[in-house]
Amino acid sequence: MKIAGLCAVVLLSLAALCQAETAHSPATLASISPKKLVVNATYVIDGQNFTGAKVTTDKLYAPGMPILQADEDKVLVSYAVNSSFTANASGTVTLRACWTPKSIVDRPWRKANPVIDSGYNKQCTHVIATGLNSSKGTAEWVVAGDIGLSNMFVRAYVYNPAPAGAAYTETPVAYGDSVGFFQVQKVDSRPPALIASVAVLSCLGPAFLISYFAYDKFAKKRA
Ligand SMILES: *[C@@H]1O[C@H](CO)[C@@H](O)[C@H](O)[C@H]1NC(C)=O
Ligand SMILES: *[C@@H]1O[C@H](CO)[C@@H](O)[C@H](O)[C@H]1NC(C)=O
Ligand SMILES: *[C@@H]1O[C@H](CO)[C@@H](O)[C@H](O)[C@H]1NC(C)=O
Numbered sequence: 129m130k131i132a133g134l135c136a137v138v139l140l141s142l143a144a145l146c147q148a149e150t151a152h153s154p155a156t157l158a159s160i161s162p163k164k165l166v167v168n169a170t171y172v173i174d175g176q177n178f179t180g181a182k183v184t185t186d187k188l189y190a191p192g193m194p195i196l197q198a199d200e201d202k203v204l205v206s207y208a209v210n211s212s213f214t215a216n217a218s219g220t221v222t223l224r225a226c227w228t229p230k231s232i233v234d235r236p237w238r239k240a241n242p243v244i245d246s247g248y249n250k251q252c253t254h255v256i257a258t259g260l261n262s263s264k265g266t267a268e269w270v271v272a273g274d275i276g277l278s279n280m281f282v283r284a285y286v287y288n289p290a291p292a293g294a295a296y297t298e299t300p301v302a303y304g305d306s307v308g309f310f311q312v313q314k315v316d317s318r319p320p321a322l323i324a325s326v327a328v329l330s331c332l333g334p335a336f337l338i339s340y341f342a343y344d345k346f347a348k349k350r351a
């Protein structure tokens with residue numbers, strides 16, 4: 129009886145020890161705040177560099193908002209840790225595209241969760257790049273084709289390397305957000321007037337042909 133009790137105590141403390149070694153408290157934005165990375169995002173729209181000012185109004189079609197066509201236009205990202213943070217040289221940076229607060233409203237599939245790497249955090253599901261240099265770097269991203277009408281920004285996370293042999297992947301130790309939003313548009317962005325005139329022309333085409341043949345026939349009959 130005594131031996132069984134002792135065994136239980138030993139096993140329990142062993143379990144606690146193991147847990148202390150593998151458990152690492154999940155990072156939240158609050159736990160790794162303030163932002164320690166400067167993240168710049170610029171845009172290539174229709175093959176042209178976007179030169180407008182940064183738009184910080186979280187609203188669709190806000191004045192000056194860069195509007196990117198999904199599956200077509202590009203986001204160019206550059207990032208660097210600021211002087212308040214020294215990155216572990218063998219760490220990595222992951223860049224993600226995230227929905228803005230307004231673009232999350234009423235859309236549970238985009239919902240943010242305080243725990244960054246929890247499966248419940250859906251705000252930044254689109255990965256732009258992983259395994260990048262932990263102190264500074266650049267990346268280029270063609271907006272994913274499955275992104276619907278929404279406003280987005282870019283978030284960068286720094287991960288420290290997991291200790292050798294660790295059974296878990298590390299949690300983020302620093303982050304930063306791009307300033308200003310970009311809007312993603314899935315639908316055809318051609319101006320409605322152009323589509324309308326194409327439609328009119330394609331209706332008129334056959335009409336012209338028919339009237340030409342009618343005229344031709346009529347004129348020939350008369351000749
Ligand atoms: C950079 O570092 C300072 C602390 O020195 C911090 O307060 C600031 O928010 C940091 N973030 C960015 C993005 O510059
Ligand atoms: C757009 O900017 C990138 C670098 O930011 C440059 O390499 C490229 O030539 C520019 N393209 C145009 C069309 O100006
Ligand atoms: C971000 O842009 C600012 C302003 O153009 C520039 O001074 C800074 O060096 C850039 N930082 C990075 C990390 O690209």
Ligand SMILES: *[C@@H]1O[C@H](CO)[C@@H](O)[C@H](O)[C@H]1NC(C)=O
Pocket residue numbers: 217261262263264
């Ligand atoms: C990351 O970038 C820094 C600064 O440019 C450089 O000194 C360092 O060697 C790079 N690290 C890796 C792993 O490439």
Ligand SMILES: *[C@@H]1O[C@H](CO)[C@@H](O)[C@H](O)[C@H]1NC(C)=O
Pocket residue numbers: 216217218288289290291292
């Ligand atoms: C970087 O991370 C490795 C692996 O976790 C660790 O052994 C090393 O001490 C870290 N270096 C610094 C400067 O924090």
